Each structure stands twice: as structure tokens, then as C-alpha cells.
Amino acid sequence: MYPSSIDTSERSVGEDGLPNFPMRRCPFAPPAEYAEIRKKPGLSKVRMPDGAWAWIVTRHNEVKQVLGDNRFSTVPSTPNYPMIAPARASLLRNEHPATLIRMDPPEHTKHRRMFSREFMVKTVEAMKPYLNDLVDRLLDEMEAKGGSCDFAEVFALALPTTVISNMLGVPYEDQEYFHERALQKLDLKADPEVPLRAGREMREYLDGLITRKLEAAEPADDLITRMLHNYMLPGHITRAEALATAELLLMGGHETTANMIALGCLSLLLHPDQKDALVADPSLVVGAVEEMLRFHTIVHYNGPRVALEDVEVGGTLIRKGDGVLALISAANRDPAAFDDPDRFDIRRKALHHVAFSFGSHQCLGQALARAELQIVFSKLFQRFPNLKLAVPVEELEFRYDAFVYGIEKLPVTW
């Protein structure tokens, strides 16, 4: 009923008995195999598309253990780093310089700390009046469409794209250019040349933007300009590193939140009793957002690692040099951490989910993402109480083949 192409590989096992990875999933649930693997003692192995094998970690506490332990490297050039698709391998092995999400400490710590203050809880708190106004304006624009629209494009993508463009100082008019390339970079089924070229074009685009910012008579009040003046011009980072970070923040700041808004909206449309409860009691929005994050865990294949030393996890000895998939999508459906984990329930306490990952690489922009989602879902159904799917749910196209999961279009009426 729900075709998935990335795995077309049948849920079969290879000649050596190892299950192939990735595995087929449903629109609203990770592969059934994760639950079977979780029940087996210790850790299991899977076969990657390139023939290498890797440990698969599916329990919440063990995924946290791996992601929280710096003896597991996130540097893709490390031998045995699990590559989930040829397009991904091509991108990760050839992207220079690497962005900070592909660095280990102490290098990672140095780069990440340059940007922590930009995404502090209180920085985001101070943005809330702006976010509130922006959400209202975009809901006005949606209403002006008449009685129907593609919510994914008209609202879900427009909001985070506007926010991150404004924050970084990237012209919003260029959003079609960078969004198209973001999708190409994340396309797991693409010809391996495509994500590489898209990444190159993103950095060329941002290089031109940086030149304009440096030539500006007065420094603008935006994150990229601050990065240039505080870190690049004094020589703490190179221009190429500044470009890599600008690209990471632009990609991470719009595509992830956009997909979460669309999937969150869909989940509430499919659970009208919970949608009504949220409208009646707006204080439920905080928990509702955490549940959406947990339930969908849109970066399904986060996170690949390689052991830099021998480490025991769940009674299994992972040897130095072994590849490991510590899957946040599996951890967030572990019944030991979440009762009846396949049920969508906005009233559950889900704050300990790992949808933003865990450890030193946990999402830099999580406070901003939470703020955007909380404001959206405290207003959307108040404003459009009769919002409905315009097509049967079976007709929706899900992005099985994207590194960041989502939905192609979400046609709604009101």
C-alpha cells in the first residue's frame, strides 16, 4: 500500500544471513525489523548497501550511550563509517571542508561553541514576538488562498525558510535556489554526482553572499556577518570553513523544521480528538510538539558512528574500527522508554526523546525549532478549526528517499 523505494531490496537477508540496511518502513513507523532486533540479546549486525557490515543499536538507553560517548567518531572518512546509500557516501567523502556535524572533539567543540550563543534559549525567547507576528502573517496569506492550499509549501516550508533567512542574513528571494539544492543534497536515490554538485553550488552561492557582506559599508545585524567579523577576519576559521557552517545552518534551519510542521499538522488531522483537545487547552502544545518530534523522528538514519576504541554496549563488545548505527528513530520507539511507543499521544511525557540526537552533536537549533513548532501549533487550529486533508491519506507522497523525512505535498481545505 505504501511503496518505499530506498530499500527495494526486499526485506531479505544477504548470503551471510545479515539483514540488509536500510529496511522498508511505513509512513508513520520505522521498519518492523527494529522491534525484532531490539528483542534479541546484545547488539545485531546489518549489511550496508556497499557490502560493509555495521552494528545496529535500537534501544533508547544504548543509543544514548553511543551518541553520548566521544569514543564513537562521526568523521565520515573514518574506515567502516556506515554509508546508507551511494549518494550519501559520495557527498560525505568528498565534502571539503567538512561541517562541524562531521567533526570530533576537540575540533567540534571549538566550532560549535562559536554558534551556541546564537541559539541560546533566551536568544530564541527574545525572537518570540517576531515569530508570533510571522506565523500570523503566514496564516493570513494561507487564508487568502481561498479555501484550499498545499500546506507543505504555503506554510510549512515558508515559515522556517523565512526565519533562518532572516537570522542568517540570506535573501529570502533566493529560497527557491537553495531549497532545490537542499533537496538534491538530501536525496538518497540520486546519482552520486547530484548531491555533490548541489553542495558545490550552495557554497558558491554563499561565497558570493559573503563577499557582499564583507563589502557592505555597515556590517549587517545577522549571524553570517557576525561570524565573518568575530571568527573569520581574526583568523579563527578560514573562509571555506565559514562557508561550510553557513551552508549547514541554512540547510539545517529550514528543511528539517518544514517537514516537522507538515508531519505534525498531518498527525493532528489524523487524530481529531487530540487536535480538539489541543484547541481547548493550549497548554498541551509543549507536550504535543515533543510527541511530534519523537513520533516522526525525521532524521531516520541518524546516527552513523565508528568506534575509536573497544567499547561494550548492551553486553556486546564493539571493537575499535567497527561501524555502528545508533538509530534515533529506533530509540524513540523503544517500549522501555515510551509506553505503547507506536501510539501518537500528545499527552505523554516525551521530553527524553532523541529526535534532536544526543551527545555533543545534538541539534544546535533545537530551541528555535521548538519555538517555531510551539507557536505554529498553538495558532493553526485556532485559526482553521475546520482544517481537513483534501485527499485520502493513502494518496500522500512521503519522502522515503530523503535523508530528512517528510511529505511532498499536504493538500488541505478549510
Add this chain to the structure above:
Amino acid sequence: MKITVDMDKCIGAGLCVVAAPQVFAQNDDDGLVIVLNENPPADQHEAVREAARLCPALVIHLQDDND
């Protein structure tokens, strides 16, 4: 309860501020953790434990009294 933090590993994720805003804050300069009260009162203990559990960099360490 006595709170210590490992500043070398703090990444400024800010979850401690979300969980226990009366006990933790973030430094304006670098976003890293500031402990506002190293010996928080009993009514804050549960929030502080939640902050320690949520901290992605595992930098919040708690020493419990025999309370």
C-alpha cells in the same frame, strides 16, 4: 544536593535551562551553562535531576544529600 558541571564538555544545548530555569542559565558570551545555585532548595531537586538526565553532553553531575 550539590551540582557540579564539566565546563570542558558543555555545548550550550540549553536543555538544563528548559528543565530548571531557576537553577541554570546560559552565559551571554558563549551560551555555556551557568549554575545559579549550586545547592538548590528541595523544591528544585526534581527539575535539576531532569536537567541532568536531559543534558546531551552529560556534563551535569549531582551529589545527593541523604534527604
